[in-house]
Amino acid sequence: MSFSTPLHALSSPVSDASQASPSRLIIATRESRLALWQAEHVRERLQRLYPDCQVELLGMTTRGDQILDRSLAKVGGKGLFIKELEVALAAGAADLAVHSLKDVPMQLEPDFSLAAILERADPRDALVSNDYASLAELPAGAIVGTSSMRRAAQISHQFPALRIEPLRGNLDTRLAKLDRGEYQAIVLAAAGLKRLGLAQRIRAILPTEQSLPAPAQGALGIECLRQRTDIQRWLAPLQDPQTTLCASAERALARLLGGSCQVPLAAYAQLLPQGQGSAKLILRGLVAAPTGQSIIQEQASVMLDTWPCLPDQAVWQAHLTAADALGQRVAAALLAGGAAPILEACLQADNTAQPSASSIP
């Protein structure tokens, strides 16, 4: 061994020169058109970063994709969309898994970690309709399709005369049901529609004041085994610090409020530049009674004295801690402001049904 070998190379089994960049990476993905688009997007970004690496997709069907007839909340919640992908990671059949971050449970199983959160696309909800240009234009009794308790509660609260009906399936299936006339309008995430080249179907973007998004809506998350520090290092350049901070605040809020039962829950964080390179992280949170008759909303913010970026690890960790604390603060405010009895009631309802996580879309 030469004397020039750096010390850290001696302590780590994966840091020899041959593994400075990957030679082959396999990405596990669901097989919906949206999931494949997202996995392909990550594949291309990794390919550009590591031109000599062979980057491949491994398509898989999850239980969440198979169960189309029942509310997902009743059959096991968010975890259903990622379980099979995690099995592939654990078995070594894939190195990483690409998810819509909003579908990823707030608490991962201990063997797994979120290796990177990518830059967020449009986080807002969108109205799709062949006949109406806005929610306000829909006549009394019109049927609006969504299976998201979050969307349903917010729409019912503002437009009590509308009828909300469940709508499941992938994006193309949902649009086909609208086009068959089963609904007068449907609500979907703008990000998904844009990714699939369906932006022209959007009649109105719902402002966040009207429909506060789901935690991490519009962001992609990449998961790998916790022990695969090599993968985590290779993925680090894809990490978007601003999105990561916002999503961390939103997910911290959801972890506190949504973990135990099925409840309409929304959280949306924004990072605003302030003077002299500083930034303000603002988090808005919402909990509603399932029928939308009462809605609790709170917001809070924290000042960061530098704009979030990754290179300075100590500063970055402090920012992450601040984002997490902000999420906890808004969650506590929601509980104090009237969310506690709503969560209590939903826990009781869940005890008579099956345990689940908060709603998927």
Ligand SMILES: NCc1[nH]cc(CCC(=O)O)c1CC(=O)O
């Ligand atoms: N609920 C499923 C889901 N998961 C992620 C998206 C869209 C993309 C995103 O929010 O990142 C969708 C579709 C939708 O809610 O309309």
